[in-house]
Structure formats: structure tokens, C-alpha cells
Amino acid sequence: MSQENGQGSVVPEVVAPLETFDAWLPCPKKRLVLFDIDGTLIRCGRQVGPMFLESMQTVFGSRGDWRGYSFSGKTDPQIVVELLERAGHDRDQVLGRLDEIRELYLPRIERELDPDQMELLPGVMPLLEELQQQPDTHLGLVTGNWERGGRAKLAAFGLNRFFDFGGFGEDGPARADLPPAAIERAVAKAGRSFAAEEVLVVGDTANDVGCAHAHGIQCLAVTTGFVKAEVLRAAGADWIVSSLDHLGMDA
Numbered sequence: 001m002s003q004e005n006g007q008g009s010v011v012p013e014v015v016a017p018l019e020t021f022d023a024w025l026p027c028p029k030k031r032l033v034l035f036d037i038d039g040t041l042i043r044c045g046r047q048v049g050p051m052f053l054e055s056m057q058t059v060f061g062s063r064g065d066w067r068g069y070s071f072s073g074k075t076d077p078q079i080v081v082e083l084l085e086r087a088g089h090d091r092d093q094v095l096g097r098l099d100e101i102r103e104l105y106l107p108r109i110e111r112e113l114d115p116d117q118m119e120l121l122p123g124v125m126p127l128l129e130e131l132q133q134q135p136d137t138h139l140g141l142v143t144g145n146w147e148r149g150g151r152a153k154l155a156a157f158g159l160n161r162f163f164d165f166g167g168f169g170e171d172g173p174a175r176a177d178l179p180p181a182a183i184e185r186a187v188a189k190a191g192r193s194f195a196a197e198e199v200l201v202v203g204d205t206a207n208d209v210g211c212a213h214a215h216g217i218q219c220l221a222v223t224t225g226f227v228k229a230e231v232l233r234a235a236g237a238d239w240i241v242s243s244l245d246h247l248g249m250d251a
């Protein structure tokens with residue numbers, strides 16, 4: 001699921017630089033960088049929403065009450081539960097059939113996602129390539145997508161090779177549940193622990209900021225999604241940048 005709200009394309013505004021990645025990229029303390037997907041690494045256009053809502057329709061006979069609903073930074077299971085609760089469905093009943101929706105949606109997005117409607121956001125590829133080469137630096141995901149859905153999106157641009165692990169919608173439904181899941185997998189892979197000050201979350205919504213700060217982790221926010229800088233600033237983002245383009249390249 002993308003965080004799009006059907007507002008169409010948004011030109012990232014130029015944000016007065018708080019600091020750039022220079023502030024942390026060479027910093028030996030940041031050893032685990034956890035990226036959101038939608039609005040941060042890529043954009044999917046408007047194609048994902050219908051696939052998601054139609055899967056709900058098939059199982060529950062309802063798309064839920066989605067008008068005016070903000071998908072921004074929410075996990076896939078959270079979206080299902082909230083939309084159907086708004087339409088009067090019982091929460092426990094929805095949770096009990098969540099897997100049915102997931103099993104319809106995942107094969108569909110894997111089969112039907114059209115890369116021509118998608119966008120790799122500026123600076124993402126060079127940044128990931130640079131971070132991957134940094135010694136003792138580990139890259140992971142923190143995304144509300146169910147894992148196969150998120151990986152289908154990343155596959156359109158060959159980005160899965162950067163991410164062996166992450167926290168996903170299966171670890172939710174609250175986004176704050178995701179960073180600990182990602183960190184636990186990072187520890188298993190790296191064979192070392194990560195203190196909160198060694199971790200950075202990169203995301204595009206106030207929920208990304210919130211899920212990081214819930215665990216004492218800093219958040220770099222980007223305005224390449226649909227959330228304005230002032231909202232991210234009000235949420236307490238530690239850094240705000242208009243895109244990942246060129247960040248860290250001169251570090």
C-alpha cells in the first residue's frame with residue numbers, strides 16, 4: 001500500500017537545510033539505517049490503492065470507509081482494520097480475516113504492479129550504493145507494507161539487493177512495532193547489538209518520525225512523499241531534506 005492520498009504529483013519543496021547527511025553519514029555512530037519505502041525510496045502512482053481496496057472488498061464485501069482517510073505512514077494491517085472499523089465492522093472479526101485479505105493482495109501486487117507508473121526517487125540509488133560500501137554499516141527496511149508487497153515494489157528498481165531484513169506490516173499493526181523487529185533481525189545478521197543512537201530511520205511521514213522516537217531513534221525525514229516539511233518539523237523530525245539527492249555524496 002502506498003501512502004498516497006490521490007493528490008497527484010507533488011514537487012518537493014526546498015527545505016531550509018537543518019543539516020545534511022554530512023552531519024551523520026561520516027559519523028561512526030550511525031551503523032544501522034532503516035528506510036521506509038513509499039514516498040522515501042520510490043513512488044508507485046495510484047495503482048496500488050485499488051488492488052488493496054478490492055482485496056478488502058472480496059473478503060468483507062466492503063472497501064471500508066476510505067473517503068477522507070489518511071493512509072500516510074500506516075501499516076497495511078492498520079489500514080485494513082481502521083477502514084473496516086470506520087464502516088462498522090468488528091475489530092476482532094477483521095483481525096481474524098486479515099490473512100485472507102493479505103493472501104489476495106500479495107499475489108496481485110506481485111503480478112500486476114506496473115513499473116511504468118512508478119518512480120525511483122532522486123538520489124536513492126547512489127545513496128544506497130554508498131551506504132552499502134561503508135564499513136560496518138547495515139541497511140534495513142521499516143515499512144508498513146506486508147513484506148512481499150514491499151519487496152514487489154522494490155523489485156521494480158532492483159532495490160531488494162540492498163535490504164536483507166526489515167520490519168514489515170506483519171510485525172504491526174502499529175508502526176512503532178516495526179523498528180524493534182528490524183533491529184532484532186539486524187542483530188541476528190550482523191552479530192552485534194545496536195544502541196538507539198547508532199540507528200537512523202529515514203521516512204516521509206509523521207508516523208515514521210513517531211515510530212523512531214518511540215524507541216529513542218533519530219529520524220531523517222524527506223519531503224518526497226505527500227507530507228509537508230512543517231508537518232514533519234512539528235512531528236519532531238531530527239533532519240528534514242527535500243530529497244535524498246546528493247546527500248552524503250561528498251562526505
Ligand SMILES: [Mg+2]
Pocket residue numbers: 003036037038039040073203204205225
Ligand atoms: Mg512512506
